[in-house]
Amino acid sequence: MAPSHLTGASILAAIALASALSQRQAGSTSTVDLSERYQTIDGFGFSEAFQRANGIVELPEPKRSEVVDLLFNATKEAGFTIMRDCIGSSPNSNLDWMDTILPEGPDSPDGELEYVWDGDDSGRLWVAQQGRQVDSSAPGFTKSNGQDSNGGGVCGSPGLYTEEGVEIAHLGLLNEPDITTNHASMRTDGAQATDFIWWEGTQDSATNNNKNEKLILVDGGDYEVDKRVWAHAQYSRAIRPGAARVGVSGGRNMKLAASENEDGMIAVNVISAGQGAAAFAVDGITAESATAWVTDTEHDMDETRATVGEDGSVGGITVPANGMVSVVIQPR
Ligand SMILES: *[C@@H]1O[C@H](CO)[C@@H](O)[C@H](O)[C@H]1NC(C)=O
Numbered sequence: 001m002a003p004s005h006l007t008g009a010s011i012l013a014a015i016a017l018a019s020a021l022s023q024r025q026a027g028s029t030s031t032v033d034l035s036e037r038y039q040t041i042d043g044f045g046f047s048e049a050f051q052r053a054n055g056i057v058e059l060p061e062p063k064r065s066e067v068v069d070l071l072f073n074a075t076k077e078a079g080f081t082i083m084r085d086c087i088g089s090s091p092n093s094n095l096d097w098m099d100t101i102l103p104e105g106p107d108s109p110d111g112e113l114e115y116v117w118d119g120d121d122s123g124r125l126w127v128a129q130q131g132r133q134v135d136s137s138a139p140g141f142t143k144s145n146g147q148d149s150n151g152g153g154v155c156g157s158p159g160l161y162t163e164e165g166v167e168i169a170h171l172g173l174l175n176e177p178d179i180t181t182n183h184a185s186m187r188t189d190g191a192q193a194t195d196f197i198w199w200e201g202t203q204d205s206a207t208n209n210n211k212n213e214k215l216i217l218v219d220g221g222d223y224e225v226d227k228r229v230w231a232h233a234q235y236s237r238a239i240r241p242g243a244a245r246v247g248v249s250g251g252r253n254m255k256l257a258a259s260e261n262e263d264g265m266i267a268v269n270v271i272s273a274g275q276g277a278a279a280f281a282v283d284g285i286t287a288e289s290a291t292a293w294v295t296d297t298e299h300d301m302d303e304t305r306a307t308v309g310e311d312g313s314v315g316g317i318t319v320p321a322n323g324m325v326s327v328v329i330q331p332r
Pocket residue numbers: 069073074075076133134135
């Protein structure tokens with residue numbers, strides 16, 4: 001409609017719309033502050049404790065490779081670098097238990113210990129080994145920081161896994177922190193166990209018949225990918241092990257995080273709590289280039305538009321309602 005045809009009411013509406021847009025745009029610029037430094041990121045991961053890994057091992061090909069790729073591959077999938085494993089403490093693997101490597105105690109305090117290692121650990125060793133093999137073209141992959149956290153985890157059978165080519169990065173004392181259950185658990189004050197938070201990597205519906213804790217349902221020779229995989233991938237692929245979380249402010253109705261990767265790439269992660277799509281820009285960095293990815297009901301970490309101005313400003317990004325965007329910026 002040409003300006004000369006605008007009625008009084010539509011002019012008012014147009015002014016209101018323009019001012020709402022400029023407010024929204026002003027409110028959705030975030031400013032990164034690289035001088036404000038927080039924790040170093042070990043990586044992002046998932047749990048294959050108990051016998052969940054067997055579900056992956058038993059999948060027919062090519063589905064088995066697809067699930068391994070979904071979890072570990074940082075090119076287009078989740079790019080996880082930590083797997084939570086466990087040292088079994090049960091006499092056998094009935095009832096979803098995890099075998100101990102020391103099923104019989106010694107006869108006397110200085111008696112011989114007879115270790116029994118089945119080279120399998122209910123499929124967990126195999127899955128951890130796949131993590132070691134999946135290579136990544138993404139910046140700053142695990143090995144670059146000497147951490148080797150692929151296949152590492154909160155528990156693990158350290159010596160035995162090392163012999164099988166998997167390094168254990170972190171060793172924790174507990175399975176279920178401070179609860180008493182009918183499976184492996186132990187009561188302590190639980191303080192250290194809260195250093196790690198993870199999701200169940202894969203589950204079947206017989207063992208865990210709910211929809212609110214797994215990344216991938218593996219069942220009946222098939223698998224189903226939950227949106228959670230992509231919500232985690234938005235972080236895991238943009239923020240690689242060794243990255244430092246840095247300051248970021250702004251963003252209307254948005255939850256923001258910013259990180260500086262070891263190779264200098266800056267990641268800005270946005271979660272929208274708003275009911276409408278919002279334009280988004282990043283201040284505080286002079287960019288050489290920028291790439292953005294989006295996850296919402298229609299997208300699974302798909303690449304989306306981001307523009308870099310001649311002055312190095314980053315903008316042109318749309319954050320959808322109830323969606324997430326990761327922007328990875330190469331500074332000048
Ligand atoms: C990771 O995924 C990319 C394509 O998305 C593929 O080219 C590459 O082979 C995958 N890596 C492995 C080890 O499967």
